[in-house]
Amino acid sequence: MTASEAAARLAADRVDHRFKGLPPDAEGLTVGELAAQRRDLFTGGFTTPVLALSAERLTHNLELMETYAVRHGLAFAPHGKTSMAPQLFWRQIEHGAWGITLAVPHQVRVAREFGIERIFLANEIVDAAALRWIASELAADPDFRFVCYVDSVRGVELMDAALHGSIRPVDVVVELAAGAGARTGVRTEAECAAVADAVAATRTLRLVGVAGYEGEVPGADPERVHAWLRRLTALAADFDKAGRFEGLTEIVVSAGGSAWFDAVADVFAELPDLSLPALKLLRSGAYVSHDDGHYRRLTPFTRVPEEGALHPAFRLWAQVVSRPSPEQAFVNAGKRDAAYDLDLPEAQVVRRDGAERPATGLTVTALSDQHAWVRTDPEADVEVGDWVGLGLSHPCTSFDKWQLIPLVEADGTVVDYVRTFF
16 A cells, blocks of 8 residues: 555544544535545634644754764654544654654554554564464565564564564564663663574574663663663674574564653664664654653753654644633533643634734643643633634644544644544
8 A cells, every 4th residue: 555545544434423523514524525524623614622733843853863863873863652543644754754663562553454564563472363364464565674672582582483483573672771760672782682682593483683661771861872872783784793683684672662762873883894784773653743741851852953854733622611710711622532641732823813922820730531721810801702722742742642643734724634543
C-alpha cells in the first residue's frame, strides 16, 4: 500500500458517533467529503471539547527533524506509539524517515495494515501468537523489514520455539539496559554476549545490532547519558570485532527518545569504524506534535537553539459551562479529553464572538472526568459560553484520547482529519 492508497482508505471512513467533537450534521459523510468542505473549527458546527492539530506547526516539526537527522548523519525511525496515526507515519516517511518505531504487536499490525514496510519494535516480544503472525508477514512480503529487541537467553528460547519452521529469520538487536534499576535490557556486557550467543545458536533469529533507550539512565544528565551511549557504541564495536555480524550488509545501532537526541547525535558521530556500514537509527517520536509542558521543557533544542525549535501543535478547545463564583470557572474538558499524567493543561487563549485574546488570569488547577477546574484571578475576563484554548503536556497521552483529530490551519479552516488507532 502506498501513502496515497492509505490516505484514500482513511478518507473513505464514515463520520458518526465514534468521533467526538465533530459536527453532528456531518453524520454519514465520509471523512474525505467532510475535509473537502473546509469547515471553520469555530463556526462550522464542531462541538466542544474538540482537539485541534495545527497544520502549519505539524509541517514545521516534520521538516525540522528531517533536517536534523540529515545534518547529523542519522537514520530516523520516529516512534509511532506517540500518534498511532498512519497518515502521520506516511508523512514522517515522506520527510525522510527510514521507517517507524513501535512498541507492541498490535501497533505493528496497524502499521502493516497501512503499508509500512520498515518497522523497529523497541521492545522484547515473546508472545508466540504475535511472533507467528510476524513470521507470516515476513514470509508474504520480501520487502518487509522488521527488527526487535532481545534481552535474555530465556526470551531468545521462547522466540525460537514460536518461530520454528519460519521461512525468514527475525532480525534482533541486543538491548543494553540504561543502568541498574532501569527498565528492560541486559545489565552487563558479559550478559549481552551470552544473549548474542543464544541468538547465534538459532536458525530463526538473526543478530543485526545493538540498541537501548537513554531516557532510562538513572539520574539522567548530559554526562551520564553520554557515558551510557558510549557503552552502547562500544558494545557494537566489540560485537563486530567478535565477528557477530558476518553476512550482514549493515549494523544497526539505535537509541533516542525525545529528551536526549542531541546526546545520541554526539555519540553516534564518534562511532568507530566498523566492518560494515552502521545504520545509526534515532527513534524520537514526541516531536511530531511537541507539547506545551513536559517536552517544551526537556527538548534538546533548548540546549542547542541554533538547531531550531519545535512548535507545540495541539490545542484543546473547551467551553466555559459554569462560572459559580468570581474565583472559579469550569470548562467542559477533563481527563477523558486532555493529557494529565505529566502536567495539567495550560489555559492559553479565550475566544468570544470571534475575537481571541490571551487567557490572562486563568489557571487550570484540577481535572475531573469531564471538567477542568479553572481558577480565575481578578484580572480574568471569562464568562459562560466562551471558548478556552488549552495547551497540553505529553503528546502520547493526548493522541490516544481522540480517534479523529481535525487538522486546522491558522485561520481556523479544517483541511483534514487525522485518524488514530489505539
